[in-house]
Amino acid sequence: MNDMTAIAIPDGSKPDHWATDQEVRWCPGCGDYAILKAVQRTMPEIGAKPENTVFVSGIGCSSRFPYYMETYGFHTIHGRAPTIATGIKLANPELDVWIITGDGDGLSIGGNHMLHLLRRNLDVQLLLFNNEIYGLTKGQASPTSRTGTKSPSTPFGSVDRPVNPCAFALGAGGRFIARTIDTAQKHIPTILKRAHANKGTSFVEIYQNCIVYNDDVFAAFTDKKNAANTQLWAEHGKPLLFANGTKGLRLNTATVELEVIDIIEGATEVVLIHDETNRMLAQLLIDMPFGEFPMALGVLYCDPAPSFETAVIEQNHAVAKGKKADLNALIRKGQSWTVHDAATHKM
Amino acid sequence: MATALKDNFESSARLSNHPDAVVVRFAGDSGDGMQLTGGQFTLSSALAGNDFSTFPDFPAEIRAPQGTTFGVSAFQVNFGSSDIETAGDQPDVLIAMNPAALKTNVGDLRPGGLVIADTGEFGQRNLAKAGYTVSPIDDNSLARWQVLAFDISALTLEAVKPFGLGNKEALRCKNMWTLGLSLWMFDRDRAPLIAWLQDKFAKNPVLADANIAALNAGHAYGETAEIGGPLRQWTVDAASVEPGYYRTITGGESLSLGLVAGARLAGLDLFLGSYPITPASPILHALARLKEFGVTSFQAEDEIAAIGAAIGASYAGQLGVTSSSGPGIALKGEAIGLAIITELPLVIVNSQRGGPSTGLPTKTEQSDLYQAIYGRNGDAPLVVLSTSSPTDCFDVAIEAVRLATQFMTPVMLLTDGYIANAAQPWLVPDMDDYEPFPVVFHTEAPAEGKFNPYQRDAETLKRVWVKPGTPGLTHRIGGIEKGFDTGNINYEAANHQKMTDTRANKILGIANHIPDQDIDQGAAGGKLVVVGWGSTYGPIRKAVEAARARGLDVSHIHIRYLWPLPKNLGDLLKSFDKILVPEMNTGQLKTVLRDQYLVDAKPLNKVSGQPFKIAEIEAAIDAELARKG
Numbered sequence: 024m025n026d027m028t029a030i031a032i033p034d035g036s037k038p039d040h041w042a043t044d045q046e047v048r049w050c051p052g053c054g055d056y057a058i059l060k061a062v063q064r065t066m067p068e069i070g071a072k073p074e075n076t077v078f079v080s081g082i083g084c085s086s087r088f089p090y091y092m093e094t095y096g097f098h099t100i101h102g103r104a105p106t107i108a109t110g111i112k113l114a115n116p117e118l119d120v121w122i123i124t125g126d127g128d129g130l131s132i133g134g135n136h137m138l139h140l141l142r143r144n145l146d147v148q149l150l151l152f153n154n155e156i157y158g159l160t161k162g163q164a165s166p167t168s169r170t171g172t173k174s175p176s177t178p179f180g181s182v183d184r185p186v187n188p189c190a191f192a193l194g195a196g197g198r199f200i201a202r203t204i205d206t207a208q209k210h211i212p213t214i215l216k217r218a219h220a221n222k223g224t225s226f227v228e229i230y231q232n233c234i235v236y237n238d239d240v241f242a243a244f245t246d247k248k249n250a251a252n253t254q255l256w257a258e259h260g261k262p263l264l265f266a267n268g269t270k271g272l273r274l275n276t277a278t279v280e281l282e283v284i285d286i287i288e289g290a291t292e293v294v295l296i297h298d299e300t301n302r303m304l305a306q307l308l309i310d311m312p313f314g315e316f317p318m319a320l321g322v323l324y325c326d327p328a329p330s331f332e333t334a335v336i337e338q339n340h341a342v343a344k345g346k347k348a349d350l351n352a353l354i355r356k357g358q359s360w361t362v363h364d365a366a367t368h369k370m
Numbered sequence: 371m372a373t374a375l376k377d378n379f380e381s382s383a384r385l386s387n388h389p390d391a392v393v394v395r396f397a398g399d400s401g402d403g404m405q406l407t408g409g410q411f412t413l414s415s416a417l418a419g420n421d422f423s424t425f426p427d428f429p430a431e432i433r434a435p436q437g438t439t440f441g442v443s444a445f446q447v448n449f450g451s452s453d454i455e456t457a458g459d460q461p462d463v464l465i466a467m468n469p470a471a472l473k474t475n476v477g478d479l480r481p482g483g484l485v486i487a488d489t490g491e492f493g494q495r496n497l498a499k500a501g502y503t504v505s506p507i508d509d510n511s512l513a514r515w516q517v518l519a520f521d522i523s524a525l526t527l528e529a530v531k532p533f534g535l536g537n538k539e540a541l542r543c544k545n546m547w548t549l550g551l552s553l554w555m556f557d558r559d560r561a562p563l564i565a566w567l568q569d570k571f572a573k574n575p576v577l578a579d580a581n582i583a584a585l586n587a588g589h590a591y592g593e594t595a596e597i598g599g600p601l602r603q604w605t606v607d608a609a610s611v612e613p614g615y616y617r618t619i620t621g622g623e624s625l626s627l628g629l630v631a632g633a634r635l636a637g638l639d640l641f642l643g644s645y646p647i648t649p650a651s652p653i654l655h656a657l658a659r660l661k662e663f664g665v666t667s668f669q670a671e672d673e674i675a676a677i678g679a680a681i682g683a684s685y686a687g688q689l690g691v692t693s694s695s696g697p698g699i700a701l702k703g704e705a706i707g708l709a710i711i712t713e714l715p716l717v718i719v720n721s722q723r724g725g726p727s728t729g730l731p732t733k734t735e736q737s738d739l740y741q742a743i744y745g746r747n748g749d750a751p752l753v754v755l756s757t758s759s760p761t762d763c764f765d766v767a768i769e770a771v772r773l774a775t776q777f778m779t780p781v782m783l784l785t786d787g788y789i790a791n792a793a794q795p796w797l798v799p800d801m802d803d804y805e806p807f808p809v810v811f812h813t814e815a816p817a818e819g820k821f822n823p824y825q826r827d828a829e830t831l832k833r834v835w836v837k838p839g840t841p842g843l844t845h846r847i848g849g850i851e852k853g854f855d856t857g858n859i860n861y862e863a864a865n866h867q868k869m870t871d872t873r874a875n876k877i878l879g880i881a882n883h884i885p886d887q888d889i890d891q892g893a894a895g896g897k898l899v900v901v902g903w904g905s906t907y908g909p910i911r912k913a914v915e916a917a918r919a920r921g922l923d924v925s926h927i928h929i930r931y932l933w934p935l936p937k938n939l940g941d942l943l944k945s946f947d948k949i950l951v952p953e954m955n956t957g958q959l960k961t962v963l964r965d966q967y968l969v970d971a972k973p974l975n976k977v978s979g980q981p982f983k984i985a986e987i988e989a990a991i992d993a994e995l996a997r998k999g
Contacts, residue, residue, distance in 0.1 A: 043846070045858060046819070054547065074841045078948035079682075082849075090846050090859065095838035097685060098848025099678070100708050106643075106675040110682020110690065111838070113666055114641055118686065118838055136678075139671040343662035350634055350801045353663070354627050354764075358413045359798075 028357050033283035038063040041073070045090045054205035054231035055084060058152065059091055061211035062121075070214060070218050072310035076119045079108045081128035084159045085152035088123040102133025105140040108147050109331075116332045119219075122149040126167040127157045130186055134166070141195035144223040148215070151188055151226070152205075155240050162236035174236075189309040192226040193302070193324060199225040200324040202306060205232060210256070210320070217322050223330045244318040255317040257308060259325075262294040265317045271295070272316075274307075281307050283316060300326040335348070388605050391450025393458030394552065397475045398467030400434055400443045403545040408445025409793070410549060410566065414558040415449035416618055416795055419608025422449035423908065424793045425457030425981065430648070430732045437491075437499040439470045451607035455759075455791065456908035459983040463555075464515075465548055467491060467522075469500035476512065484516045486551070488544065490523025492895075510566050518601050522547055529587035533580040537547045543584035550588025555604055560589060612797055619796040621760035621789035625719065628767025629653075629665050631801060632717075635768060636775045637808040639664035639684030642691045643676035645698060648731040649787035650721035651694040673701035677718070681705060684714040685847075687811060687837035689771060693719040695787075697728060697739045703746050707779055710750045710873065712835045712847045713824070715774035717767075722786040722904075724979050732977025734788035736904045737955035742782045743933050743962065751877040753781040754933035758907035760794045766930065768804065775809050778832040782942055783833030784932070786954075788981050789905045811835055815842030822855040823847060830883070831876035878934050887936035892925025895945035898995055901971065903929045903959055906952050906982055912961060913987035924991055929959070940967040950974055950994045952987050 041063040049055045066076070076094035080086035082101035089096030095118075099107045102121045112120050122140075129137050129151050140149070156174070157163040163176040164191075168190060171180040192200050199221040201214045211229070218225035230241045244253035255265040255272070263272040264286065271294035273284045284293065298304055305324035394411065398404045405426055415422050425446040434441030448458035448551030460480040466472035468491040476485060494506050506512050507519045530540045546567070553560055564582050571578035592601065605912040619627075633640035642665065644654040658667040666683070670676035677692040689744075692702065699720045709716045722738045724730025743752045753773050757766045763785060774781040812834035815821060823845040824833050836843045845857060853860035854868055890907075891914050892899070902910045907928050914926040927942065929935070943949055943963065949971040951960040957973035964971050974983055974990045 045846075073844050075839055077838050089848070093844055095844050096846035096848075097682075097712075098703050098846065098850065099681075100849050103674060103678045103705065106670065106678025107682035107685070109668070109670075109675070110641060110643060110679035110684075111670060111686045112682075113679065114639070114683040114686035114688040115837070119680065135671055135673055139675065171598075217488045272475060335668075339661045339666060346662035348634075348663045350631055350663070353630070353660070354801070355615060355798050357619065357623070358416065359615065359619045360417050360419075362419065362611055363617050364613055 029307050036067045038067065041066045041093050043091055043093050047091050048087065049084060049277075050235050052232070052234040053084070054154065055088070055152065055315070057205045057208060058150070058211065058229055058231065059088065061208055062092070062150075062215065065212040065215040067252070069216055071119060075117065076121070077110065077111060078121045078123060079104045081125075081133055082159070083125040083128045083157070084233075085123055085125040086128060102131070102136060102199070104128070105133065105136040105145075109140070109143075109145055112145055112147060112332045113335055116146070116336060120147040122147050124149065125158075126151065126153045126155060126188065127165045127263050130188060130191065131166045138195045139346050141192055141197040141224050141226065144198055144328055146222050146224070146330040148218045148225045149227065151228045152231040153188055153228050154231045154237055155185075156233050156237035158233050158236055185311065188228045188307060189226070189323060192228075193305060194370075196272040197226045197324070197327055198223045198328045199322070200309070201225070201227045201322045202230075203227065204230045204241070204320065206245060207320070214322060217325070221325060221327055222333075223327055244313060253313075253317050255319050256318055257297045257299070257321040257323055259297055259299040259322065261297055262291045263297050263308075264291065264294060279280055281311060281316065299324055302326065378956050384660045384952055387602075388607075389450070389462075391448060391454060391458070392463065392556070392604060392606055393442055393446060393448045393461045393477070394447040394463045394465070395461040395475060396465045396548070397442055397471035398545070399436055399471070400429060400431070400441045401436065402443070403542070404443045404445050404468045407545040407549050408447055410563055411552055412447045412449070412793060413618060414563065415447065415551060415556075416616065417562055418558055418606070419611075420449040420451065420606055421454040421609035421611060421795060422447055422793075423454045423457045424448075425788065427793045428732055430730075437470055437496045437689055439474050440502055441681055442474045444471070446823065449606060451609050453609070455911045456981065458986060459985050465552070465928045467544065469496050470902065471507060473500045473502065475517065479515055479832040481514045481581055482516065482520065485512060486548075487517065487519040488522035489519045490521040492519075501558065525587065526584050529584050530580040533576050533583070535576070535580055539577075540580070542582050546584040547588035549571055550585040550590075550591050552588075553585075554589045554592030555601070555603055556606060560585060575624050602739045611795075614797045616795045618793045618843070619760055620652070620791060620793045621757065621763045621785055622721075622791065623656055624760050624763035624796065625757070625767050625783075625785060625790075626656035626660075628764040629657070629717065629771065630660055630665060631764070631804070632768040632771025634801075635804055635806045636689060636771055637806070638687075638689040638775070639666065640691060641680060641688045642667045642693065643670050643679035643683070644668070644693045645670050645673045646671055647673075647674045647695045647698045647940060649723055649790045650693050650695045650698070650719065652790060653719060653721070653758045673698040674705060677702040677705040677716075680716060681709050681712075683708070683716060684710070684716050685838070687835070689691065689715065689717070689775065691717045691719065693721070693730075695721050695723050696741065698723050699738065699741060700745070705808070706752065707746050707748060707750050708849045709780040710746070710752055711849055711852065713778045713873075715778055715835070717774050717781050717783060719783045719785065721790045722784060724779045724977070730979045732787065734905065734981060735954050735977060735979065736786055736906070737958065737977065738784065739903075739932065739955065739962070742784055749874065750930055751874050752933070753777070753779055753877060753880060754784065755781060756784040756904045756930055756932055758904060758928055758930065760789055760792050761796045762907075763789065764796075764799075767897040772807050773774070773880060773884075776832070776883075777830060777876065778835060779877060779880075781909075784904060786905050809835065811840070812843070813840050820856070821845055823857040824852055824855050826872075831872060831879060858929070881934040881937045884931050884934075884936060886938045887927060887929065887931075887942055889942070890926040890928050891915065894925070894942060895944070896925055897923040898948045898950060898991065899925045899927055899946040900950045900952065900987070900991065901927045901929065901943070901959070901963065903932060909982040909984045909987050910952060910983040913991060916984065916988050917991045922991065922995060924995070932959075932962075935966060943967055943969050943971075948972065948994055950990060952976075952982055952990065954982070
């Protein structure tokens with residue numbers, strides 16, 4: 024790369040190298056800043072190259088993200104980032120594509136595309152910033168808002184039930200599902216690295232605090248003071264413990280439900296070991312009602328399957344193999360005849 | 371019966387034994403194989419050297435209840451020794467496989483024309499389903515036409531008896547029996563059809579033999595039956611056509627091949643994002659098979675995803691194409707705006723059908739012109755092209771690719787259900803005669819300072835096309851107003867004015883890079899010009915030809931470039947006293963012409979789901995010339 028260009032990023036780049044000259048225009052204190060920082064920190068760690076990286080977004084606060092990453096970027100239209108990412112990846116599978124979306128963009132107006140992205144398993148990283156509110160349109164209830172959410176569009180409280188993003192992703196056939204928190208600066212890069220390593224749609228839900236329209240909606244489990252008791256960080260092959268190892272999860276085999284048990288004197292034999300390839304366990308962790316249970320975070324499910332663009336390109340190659348792309352021959356196919364001479368018409 | 375009809379036949383205006391052209395319509399139940407029969411009959415006409423044009427007319431229902439009027443499927447072919455431009459105003463011969471087919475089609479038949487009906491299907495049940503209380507064959511209600519009614523079903527069963535088929539399977543050979551008779555009527559060679567049947571039923575030789583036997587029996591029936599009267603042979607000479615290699619081609623096939631050819635000429639791989647919709651699906655089906663030509667086809671989850679993926683592919687450096695019909699194009703509207711503001715190449719094919727809403731999925735119309743030119747939020751200009759016939763689709767598709775890639779713009783290509791399904795003989799071109807227009811991607815990083823993704827060519831105003839993956843040129847684009855040059859978000863008033871003007875001027879400037887409008891027939895200037903676009907080409911051409919043969923001062927202009935319009939069009943229109951605009955809509959091009967040129971364009975509109983008849987346009991020409999003022 025030409026060192027003269029302002030946007031040349033040296034090998035072993037620092038996070039700052041991934042920032043653009045554009046002024047970041049999120050509200051002061053917005054959780055998006057923390058996520059941006061974490062993504063910029065992750066880029067050097069995964070050995071990303073700016074020219075091979077594309078950030079694609081829809082519409083909403085989170086979707087401004089591409090403007091702040093010194094990579095290729097496409098800020099598209101509401102809900103449609105997965106569709107544009109699909110075209111990009113099918114046209115050039117070498118590109119490393121990240122989709123940035125939110126709860127409204129990804130699960131409401133773009134819910135259909137989310138479903139099909141996940142079932143096809145296109146090789147992209149999808150970061151869903153969930154703040155349970157429409158921020159950019161000034162605070163209406165979103166599809167993840169809890170029942171009873173008061174907002175300008177639901178002044179008497181919302182009456183519809185929210186969607187659980189990770190449950191949606193799992194139901195849609197997603198093969199990599201992770202959950203984290205905007206302020207978990209240590210954990211986000213770990214999860215992003217895992218998401219990046221997975222070949223397929225890596226679905227990462229990030230609880231993101233909207234300081235203006237939905238402040239502290241996640242405080243019950245994001246509050247640092249209480250984090251140990253309210254957060255359960257799942258790690259593959261390790262027991263599902265929280266509260267500094269004093270509590271754990273056990274499967275009640277009679278009811279096929281999880282239950283919280285106290286760990287007495289380190290006796291963890293009955294605690295479930297996290298198996299991220301176990302879809303049933305992922306479902307149980309995702310569905311745990313918060314309060315009675317801690318919030319399950321980390322890589323909840325990872326069971327890789329062939330990615331969509333690989334399958335498409337393999338078929339394209341297989342079908343084309345041995346065939347000559349002769350356009351003149353192609354257009355001459357079909358029911359044909361030759362008129363030899365203008366004077367004699369019969370063939 | 372034959373004797374009585376013979377008298378009637380003699381007294382009617384009718385075909386000579388040696389006509390210039392004949393129009394035959396095959397009509398039957400959806401399950402009777404009429405499209406196949408018509409297609410094969412067309413091929414036999416092509417092989418006999420006739421020029422031809424076809425009009426398949428089938429119901430929206432896949433398997434409508436048997437015997438009902440709404441389940442009738444018809445295929446019309448006009449073939450002859452003269453220049454054929456339409457599927458024909460009125461059939462000369464109607465082959466009706468059941469009462470419903472007779473009922474829904476006989477009204478179109480030319481007075482004195484010939485009806486061939488299968489009485490085996492004229493039982494009480496089928497008559498009732500078609501709404502007849504008495505068989506029309508018996509009550510003299512068909513007196514205006516020649517009727518040849520006999521039990522084709524029984525004759526078919528007899529012919530295929532040796533093959534031991536079940537009754538249902540045996541009766542399915544009826545269409546081949548009818549085709550055999552038709553081949554005899556026009557003195558056609560059976561050999562290619564026999565070869566085709568052997569190939570089609572290669573895995574089931576019994577079915578092949580049964581169908582061939584039915585075909586032969588129908589042919590023999592014509593040869594040996596001493597019915598006389600209406601059943602006789604006609605001789606239709608071969609057309610005087612340019613020597614060369616011909617094939618039959620539908621508009622759907624021609625357009626698909628044109629897109630592939632265009633992509634090759636641009637040096638690009640082609641990406642089609644599409645969602646199934648009538649009558650556009652044949653393009654998806656055709657392109658899905660052409661992977662060795664660098665084609666990736668993607669059947670998306672919906673119309674929006676289809677165009678979204680096409681835009682993504684264009685962004686990544688392929689030729690993005692999306693194909694749909696009016697309702698689908700409506701869904702794509704916002705994404706088309708994104709392609710306009712990000713100034714990416716994109717070809718959007720609209721195979722128009724009757725609207726609004728779901729409208730008439732299988733019937734033709736050209737009522738999406740406003741949608742194409744104006745149908746988006748904001749000032750959102752793009753290029754609009756139209757195809758005028760099945761064979762024309764090939765070159766127009768190439769032109770759409772050229773303009774999209776050379777000017778970094780979406781191009782809307784308007785075709786319609788009639789063109790998509792109709793077939794014509796095509797003098798196949800040599801691709802080596804086409805001038806390539808290779809795309810040059812921008813790869814050079816600026817020596818200093820930032821790269822500006824919206825830097826433009828000073829003359830054409832097109833911006834640079836950079837493929838992600840190119841080192842040193844990382845940049846961001848999107849749907850928010852761009853800063854001139856930089857492409858960064860910019861809300862400034864003066865910038866929006868400048869960008870809106872630039873987008874409009876870029877498209878208008880394309881008028882400098884397209885051919886001047888030509889005159890299809892007649893002089894530049896005079897009493898009347900008939901101005902058309904799209905699939906009205908055939909009937910307008912023939913109507914103007916006929917009017918001019920009668921000494922009338924009328925010319926024909928057919929517009930391919932609908933936006934931007936050719937530079938000389940205004941002057942050309944103003945050189946005529948009167949302007950008549952026939953359209954299969956309520957007057958959309960008429961409005962555009964009035965708006966652009968302040969000319970008194972008069973509409974001639976038809977929205978019946980059927981193409982114009984030549985006679986309808988000729989009558990309008992007469993009326994317009996007779997009108998004072």
